[in-house]
Amino acid sequence: MSDNLIDGKQVAARLRAAVGLAVSQLLITPTLAVVLVGDDPASHVYVRNKIKFTKEAGMRSLEHRLPADVSEAEVVATVRALNVDPDVDGILVQLPLPAHINSDRVIAEINPDKDVDGLTETSAGRLLLGQPGLRPCTPTGCVILAKETLGDLSGKHCVVIGRSILVGKPAALLFLEQNCTVTLAHSRTENLSAVCRGADILVPAVGRPNMVKADWIKAGACVIDVGINRIDDASRKSGTRLVGDVDFADAVPVAGAITPVPGGVGPMTIACLLRNTVLAACARRGLDMPDNLAL
Numbered sequence: 182m183s184d185n186l187i188d189g190k191q192v193a194a195r196l197r198a199a200v201g202l203a204v205s206q207l208l209i210t211p212t213l214a215v216v217l218v219g220d221d222p223a224s225h226v227y228v229r230n231k232i233k234f235t236k237e238a239g240m241r242s243l244e245h246r247l248p249a250d251v252s253e254a255e256v257v258a259t260v261r262a263l264n265v266d267p268d269v270d271g272i273l274v275q276l277p278l279p280a281h282i283n284s285d286r287v288i289a290e291i292n293p294d295k296d297v298d299g300l301t302e303t304s305a306g307r308l309l310l311g312q313p314g315l316r317p318c319t320p321t322g323c324v325i326l327a328k329e330t331l332g333d334l335s336g337k338h339c340v341v342i343g344r345s346i347l348v349g350k351p352a353a354l355l356f357l358e359q360n361c362t363v364t365l366a367h368s369r370t371e372n373l374s375a376v377c378r379g380a381d382i383l384v385p386a387v388g389r390p391n392m393v394k395a396d397w398i399k400a401g402a403c404v405i406d407v408g409i410n411r412i413d414d415a416s417r418k419s420g421t422r423l424v425g426d427v428d429f430a431d432a433v434p435v436a437g438a439i440t441p442v443p444g445g446v447g448p449m450t451i452a453c454l455l456r457n458t459v460l461a462a463c464a465r466r467g468l469d470m471p472d473n474l475a476l
């Protein structure tokens with residue numbers, strides 16, 4: 182084990198404990214509603230963990246499991262019912278949805294004040310405008326891990342690779358909110374490796390196994406690897422293993438700090454969802470955000 186690892190499992194466990202403490206000090210019990218459509222095995226595992234950790238933090242969990250052949254109209258009707266249910270603080274639609282359902286249309290239905298994934302147009306607009314609102318979970322997890330490692334991020338050069346709606350674009354805005362100088366790089370970026378070598382904080386989020394090599398990384402940089410890619414590995418009983426977008430073995434000697442995959446950003450996604458559920462529950466009732474959940 183190398184001593185420059187950022188232990189996402191441990192940071193996530195601490196954040197979940199902080200959420201539990203905040204919940205225990207509230208006079209209300211926040212409620213998270215999860216909508217799961219179909220039988221994607223990975224989605225089932227993620228949702229099971231979301232429900233388990235929601236309950237462990239002292240919150241209420243509601244589940245809506247819909248069959249793979251459900252109509253888009255029925256999913257929308259489910260979301261609309263949760264929007265107007267006064268007992269529901271957070272609504273999460275697990276992605277991906279089956280191909281016949283337009284996820285943009287479903288997400289657009291979520292009441293922004295209950296949008297604990299931070300994926301609605303309103304949440305994205307609030308982030309862009311610097312207004313209070315619910316921020317996407319995985320990018321928030323990246324910021325927390327970087328702050329955990331470096332402290333104040335002001336003035337640091339952060340290079341995010343990937344411009345997805347779920348991670349890349351909001352990550353760039355969230356690091357900007359931390360006063361970083363941000364470069365949002367992507368598949369068309371010229372001299373990508375040289376751009377990355379300028380980063381104090383490098384955040385690859387492209388879904389390309391082992392793409393980032395040691396010579397893309399400035400000595401001592403903080404590397405937050407968002408990629409979770411399953412690749413073949415005949416030496417494993419399962420025949421596969423998970424790797425990030427960073428060639429971990431190559432990068433470890435160069436990076437000042439680096440997240441492993443698994444055990445890095447992934448666990449932070451669920452911990453940040455729990456945090457957002459508390460933030461949504463407080464904001465809906467005009468309560469201040471619990472101090473211990475501030476970024």
Ligand SMILES: Nc1nc2c(c(=O)[nH]1)N[C@@H](CN(C=O)c1ccc(C(=O)N[C@@H](CCC(=O)O)C(=O)O)cc1)CN2
Nearest residue numbers: 227274275276277298318409443444445447448450451
């Ligand atoms: N509505 C949403 N859908 C999806 C999101 C999301 O944030 N909201 N993100 C991903 C899936 N996801 C949570 O939903 C998620 C992915 C991975 C992990 C995680 O902890 N991964 C582990 C490895 C797990 C494994 O062994 O397979 C790790 O990286 O250590 C948590 C949550 C897409 N959908």
Ligand SMILES: [Mg+2]
Nearest residue numbers: 273274298300
């Ligand atoms: Mg959602």
